[in-house]
Amino acid sequence: MEWLAETAEVRADPRHPGMVPRARSVLVVAAPYARPNDPARMGPSPGRVARYAWGRDYHNVLRRQLRKLERMLREAGHEARYSVDARPVFERAWAQRAGVGFVGKNCCLIVPGVGSHVFLGTVVTTAELEPDEPMAPRCGRCTLCLDACPTGAFLGPHRLDARRCVSYLTIEHEGAIAPELEAQMGDWVFGCDACQDVCPYNRTERPPAPDSDPYAPSAPLELSAEALLAMGDETYRERFEGSPLRRAGATRLARNVVIALGNSGDRRHLPVLEEARHHRAPVVREAAERALRRLDAGEPARTGDADDR
Numbered sequence: 107m108e109w110l111a112e113t114a115e116v117r118a119d120p121r122h123p124g125m126v127p128r129a130r131s132v133l134v135v136a137a138p139y140a141r142p143n144d145p146a147r148m149g150p151s152p153g154r155v156a157r158y159a160w161g162r163d164y165h166n167v168l169r170r171q172l173r174k175l176e177r178m179l180r181e182a183g184h185e186a187r188y189s190v191d192a193r194p195v196f197e198r199a200w201a202q203r204a205g206v207g208f209v210g211k212n213c214c215l216i217v218p219g220v221g222s223h224v225f226l227g228t229v230v231t232t233a234e235l236e237p238d239e240p241m242a243p244r245c246g247r248c249t250l251c252l253d254a255c256p257t258g259a260f261l262g263p264h265r266l267d268a269r270r271c272v273s274y275l276t277i278e279h280e281g282a283i284a285p286e287l288e289a290q291m292g293d294w295v296f297g298c299d300a301c302q303d304v305c306p307y308n309r310t311e312r313p314p315a316p317d318s319d320p321y322a323p324s325a326p327l328e329l330s331a332e333a334l335l336a337m338g339d340e341t342y343r344e345r346f347e348g349s350p351l352r353r354a355g356a357t358r359l360a361r362n363v364v365i366a367l368g369n370s371g372d373r374r375h376l377p378v379l380e381e382a383r384h385h386r387a388p389v390v391r392e393a394a395e396r397a398l399r400r401l402d403a404g405e406p407a408r409t410g411d412a413d414d415r
């Protein structure tokens with residue numbers, strides 16, 4: 107994620123020449139995507155997919171909505187530039203300043219009464235809009251999220267070491283994952299919701315009605331580990347067109363599935379892992395070796411050094 111550092115200057119200032127030099131306001135949008143647990147949508151068996159990725163890719167959906175807002179402002183004579191992830195904008199910090207919610211100790215933007223399962227988008231504009239009051243943090247003494255992180259990625263409140271975050275490891279990280287982290291990743295195969303699942307603000311969240319939910323999944327994921335391991339790049343891209351899962355690619359997802367099988371403690375997965383030792387990608391083959399050792403040793407997930415022979 108070097109691009110984060112490369113764009114730090116623009117990120118820190120929406121009036122940077124690379125954004126909107128005469129900007130006066132930032133409009134922030136939070137789009138809820140909460141949904142109840144649904145095994146058919148949760149991922150390949152066994153494996154868990156983060157909620158945000160169960161449905162349609164939010165980039166596409168939110169982008170279309172923000173473009174309309176951008177057009178409205180431009181038609182009214184203002185400069186405007188929308189962003190959903192792709193442009194260098196501190197979306198969460200702006201959401202807090204705009205009073206949409208507050209940044210929780212888990213770094214996520216929490217909207218009281220709605221929860222943290224919201225996507226964020228912004229429009230930076232030269233329009234002079236009346237600002238809302240920033241929302242003060244409301245986590246109090248609660249540290250459930252910090253304690254729930256399976257890989258201990260939080261260095262403290264609001265401080266995430268992304269290199270240990272399961273979301274980063276499963277989606278962004280190429281190549282092998284450190285064996286001690288593999289053993290702690292549990293059954294997450296794409297993203298992670300551990301620090302949001304325990305948040306008291308998410309206990310009262312209400313999923314949007316299916317007919318007014320633009321992110322609603324078009325089809326259940328319902329994929330077996332075997333099917334994923336056998337999938338080539340092109341088939342993978344076609345299968346996950348329009349889904350956030352497309353980003354990881356076939357090899358990374360196969361690597362993640364193999365890690366989850368190794369953490370399952372279920373020896374019925376030994377044959378699939380044996381097969382994965384012959385996978386076309388070295389990173390999957392190597393992860394399979396370590397996963398086999400974890401399963402063979404009968405180690406439950408999250409214990410010991412996976413490299414012990």
Ligand code: B12
Nearest residue numbers: 118156191196197199212213214215225226273274297298
């Ligand atoms: C890179 C990235 C990641 C990385 C790094 C995450 C991180 N904590 O930074 C990884 C891959 C790990 C990741 C994971 C996830 N992500 Co992400 N991610 C982003 C992305 C593209 C950039 C974030 C960023 O700039 N990080 C750098 C840090 C420094 O900034 P920050 O934590 O966002 O905000 C802090 C700074 O702004 C600072 N700050 C405030 N004022 C100022 C001023 C200055 C000058 C400076 C320097 C800093 C500063 O305080 C803020 C709060 O701590 C954003 C989209 C965007 N453009 O913002 C989505 C985004 C943050 N991710 C999102 C989501 C959904 C997730 C996951 C929940 C996905 C999942 N289920 O697996 C996890 C959650 C992990 C977590 N607990 O944070 C949503 C968050 C929605 C929400 N309710 O908060 C976003 C906003 C995408 C979107 N458009 O909806 N993500």
